[in-house]
Amino acid sequence: MLKIELKSISYVSTALEVKVEHYSLIANYKQKYVLLSVPNLYLYERTRSSLQTSRRYATIISMFYRYIETQKKYKDVDPGDYHAVVTNQDIRRWQVSRQVARVKANSFSPTSETIFRDAKILQMFFAWLSKSGFTTNVRIDLEDWVANFKSNTMLNYVKKAAGTRVSSDPILVLDREASQKRPHELIFNQEIKTLLSVFPDKVYSVIFLFALATAMRPMELCKFPLYGVGKNKHILNYSSMPQGPTKFTYNVFGKGNKYRDIVIPAYALKDLEDNYIKTEYPARKKKYKDRYGKPSPPSILFLNSEGEPVTEKMISNACGYACKLAHKKDPEFRINNNFYQSRHWWPTMMMIQHRGALLLSPAADVLDAAFAQVLTNQLGHSSITTTYKHYLDLARVLIMAKDGRVNDIITEDFNIHAQIAEYG
Incomplete structure (x- = not known):
């Protein structure tokens, strides 16, 4: 069985003249270690801005490579050449094999949505190959790589392969149960208070509060500086900044290696x-110097209690652990809450603030293009219409839960603590 090691690497790119980090794939093939050069080039090109994204993409490619290694036609193919042999049908069969294994195990995960989303990421890899001039048999212009789990033929095949005799649709049942276990509402204010009280390290509660106020992604939060430079040179300690303005512009380098201005x-x-x-x-900065033998640079603000720069993975692990502690402290706390709930808070509150009493009227359904652009820019989304509709729905649910009351929900300066007090 093919073994592939995921290894994070950090180095100075000669092309960019800056330090980059991303994951690389190393295959153990015929008792030799083989660098999978083409996937590694892709990981450098497309994921170097986020180590967590890089790990996810590398994991998906690794999963797919380990699957196709089991297929007969790849018996004598070197893993370094897999990219040139793979076809649309291979990608579809991989999806089917995952669904079969899931149904056989009667597992909630991976959901059909996850299987499709992972296949899309894989297809993006092959699209990059084609665009970059590499040989590949994957046809990007065709959609026969998609596994249609809604067709009766496919359903019957999955049930037969999984050895299940149920008359109902096992895929639909598992997807529905998985969906019911996920929170579809905004995190409650009391849940926020509980969560903030149980983080084992103060830095994560601070980061979570900051995310609630800005909707920044973990990868963007990790890069937030003590002192800004370039377009962000105006970002200093609050007491050193102008005291008149109620908001400041910040230039974010985020997902997709793109810059955008947020508030x-x-x-x-x-x-x-x-x-x-x-x-x-101050104490964490000292620990950083003791650990690394040099002062903590002003480009790094968030350090854990051991003086290590906070990473996306640290945030994910800390929040997951804190959610379990919060549930133990308060059984009403939904254990499926996660850090990304903070991403939904800001746009929902902005929607309430902007649309006010109109939220419950048909007039709110009419797209406010200017406001929708503000939402998508702050969040770093590409679809204006989808973003607007999603947060309109969330805001409506919240207002209806409060019997239509809008007044005093949002303070003029959009203070997160006032919001928590209102909804607690």
Whole structure:
């Protein structure tokens, strides 16, 4: 069986003249270690801005490579050449094999949505190959790589392969149960309070609050500086910044290696200074110097209690652990809450603030293009219509839960603490 090691690497790119980091794939093939050069080039090109994204993409490619190694036609093919032999049908069969294994195990995961989403990421890899001039048999212009699990023929095949005799659709049943276990509502204010109280390291509660106020992704939060440079040179400690403005522009380097300008409320910067920079950061900065033998650079703000720069994986692990602690502390806390709930908070509150009493009327359904652009820019989304409709629905649910009351929900400076007090 093919073994593939995922290894994170960090180095100075000669082309970019900056430090980059991403995952690489190393195959153990016929008692030799083989660098999978083509996938590794892709991981460098498309995932170097986020180590967590890089790990996800590398994991998906690794999963697919380990699957096709089991197929007869790849018996004598070197893993370094898999990309040139793979076809659309191979990608579809991989999806089917995952669904069969899932139904056989009667497991909620991976859901049909996850299987399709992973296949799309794989297809993006082959699209890059074609665009970059590499040989590949995958036809990007055709959609026969998609496994249609809604067709009766496919369903019957999956049931037969999985050895199940149920008369109902096992895929639909498992997807529905998995969906019911996921929170579809905004995180409650009492849940936020509980979660903030149980983080084992203060830095993660500070980061979560900052995310609630800005909707920044974990990869973007990890790069937030103590002092900004370039377009962000105006970002300083709150007490050193102009005291008149209620918000500041911040240039984010985010998903897809793209820059965008977002808005950071002044109160969020004040919270950072009062609750972290003045109280926690000095000791952590000293630990950083002891650990790495050099002062912590101003480009790094968030350090854990051991003086290590906070990473996306650290945030994910800390929040997952904290959610379990929160559920133990308060059984009403939905254990399936996660860090990305913070991403939904800001746009939902902005929707309530902007549309007000119109939220429950048909008039709100009419796309406000200018406002929708603000939402998509802050979130880093590409689809204006989808983003607008999603957060309109979330805002409506929240307002209806409060019997249509809008007044006093949002303060003028959009203060997160006022929001938590209102919904607690």
